[in-house]
Amino acid sequence: MSRTDLIDCILGDWNENPEMQSICLAIVGYIHSTDSATLRHITFSTLLRESNTQSYEAVLQAAGYLSGSVRLMDWRWEYINDETGRCEEVDLSTYNAAKIDPANFSSPFSGTLEPDFLEHVYPYFVGNISRETPDKAGESNE
Amino acid sequence: MSEGLNARKIEALALVNPCLRRMLDALTAATYEQFVDGLYRHLEDVIKFLELNRELRHKDDEDRLTVEIAGQLKQCAYQVTHNEKVGGHADLVVRSACNDSWLWVGEAKWHSSYDYLLQGYHQLTTRYLPGTTNRNKGGMLIYLNVRDGYAKEVIRQWRSKLIEEYPATKFEESESCNDLEFLSTQDHQDTGVPCTVRHMAICLKHAPLA
Numbered sequence: 001m002s003r004t005d006l007i008d009c010i011l012g013d014w015n016e017n018p019e020m021q022s023i024c025l026a027i028v029g030y031i032h033s034t035d036s037a038t039l040r041h042i043t044f045s046t047l048l049r050e051s052n053t054q055s056y057e058a059v060l061q062a063a064g065y066l067s068g069s070v071r072l073m074d075w076r077w078e079y080i081n082d083e084t085g086r087c088e089e090v091d092l093s094t095y096n097a098a099k100i101d102p103a104n105f106s107s108p109f110s111g112t113l114e115p116d117f118l119e120h121v122y123p124y125f126v127g128n129i130s131r132e133t134p135d136k137a138g139e140s141n142e
Numbered sequence: 143m144s145e146g147l148n149a150r151k152i153e154a155l156a157l158v159n160p161c162l163r164r165m166l167d168a169l170t171a172a173t174y175e176q177f178v179d180g181l182y183r184h185l186e187d188v189i190k191f192l193e194l195n196r197e198l199r200h201k202d203d204e205d206r207l208t209v210e211i212a213g214q215l216k217q218c219a220y221q222v223t224h225n226e227k228v229g230g231h232a233d234l235v236v237r238s239a240c241n242d243s244w245l246w247v248g249e250a251k252w253h254s255s256y257d258y259l260l261q262g263y264h265q266l267t268t269r270y271l272p273g274t275t276n277r278n279k280g281g282m283l284i285y286l287n288v289r290d291g292y293a294k295e296v297i298r299q300w301r302s303k304l305i306e307e308y309p310a311t312k313f314e315e316s317e318s319c320n321d322l323e324f325l326s327t328q329d330h331q332d333t334g335v336p337c338t339v340r341h342m343a344i345c346l347k348h349a350p351l352a
Contacts, residue, residue: 056147068239095172096176
């Protein structure tokens with residue numbers, strides 16, 4: 001999707017919500033003006049700063065829309081060791097299982113059980129500006 | 143670090159923000175079944191919203207109503223198209239952010255006759271739904287107006303019509319135990335893979351006595 005198409009899409013999808021239009025457009029501006037190395041790991045705090053708002057919920061919703069509906073970004077999760085800052089990707093099966101039983105998961109670094117695994121899991125985003133519209137007719141394997 | 147906004151805090155925010163909850167469901171589906179279950183929970187919310195404002199919707203055409211549904215799904219992180227060509231022009235095509243290959247297709251019809259609904263069901267199950275793994279679930283969105291009588295009766299008769307036309311089809315109640323919904327499953331004519339369709343009435347009757 002071209003940047004122009006993306007902006008048209010945002011303006012149409014959020015035509016009754018100027019705040020969400022503004023946040024989405026700010027994130028689009030950031031993604032399109034940022035180098036590809038940085039786009040491989042965008043934190044939520046970066047999106048919050050670029051959106052110029054303090055509303056976590058509004059930025060989460062904008063990030064969800066831009067990740068899910070228009071595919072400008074991929075939304076991912078990572079385990080962060082609070083002491084060392086080391087990160088490890090968390091897949092969706094683990095995330096969902098940890099929602100049900102958060103005390104049954106270990107730190108990927110120390111191997112010790114965490115009292116609440118989700119306390120150490122954070123969202124991050126991967127910018128996707130060169131991504132084409134997904135194949136609409138073809139099949140793909142998982 | 144994300145300024146303290148970890149998954150635990152996001153999940154807590156989602157407990158009091160239904161739209162955020164639906165969005166997280168859409169973005170954290172680990173399987174096709176989770177994707178479809180999350181989509182149905184969101185569709186239930188959208189249907190309630192439409193029904194709550196039925197005095198504004200009861201004269202809308204199929205496309206306008208369906209575009210409204212598509213718009214609400216898009217706001218909660220589903221990739222949605224209206225009239226996309228997937229074996230024909232499908233009313234609603236929904237893909238998952240978690241896996242591009244996961245597909246759900248919806249066919250939307252104002253109820254004018256059971257034959258008209260049957261035409262839509264036939265298009266959905268034989269043309270639009272690919273009937274391959276993780277592309278084998280869809281929905282019939284049935285808009286009902288005042289001339290149709292009790293919505294519950296329309297759904298009962300629609301189910302009878304399907305039993306008559308497709309004797310091999312299996313039927314079950316939806317998990318929500320809603321009288322205005324049911325599930326049908328039949329093997330896809332090309333792939334043999336079971337395809338499940340959720341039939342959902344959207345009651346837009348508006349005939350105030352005063």
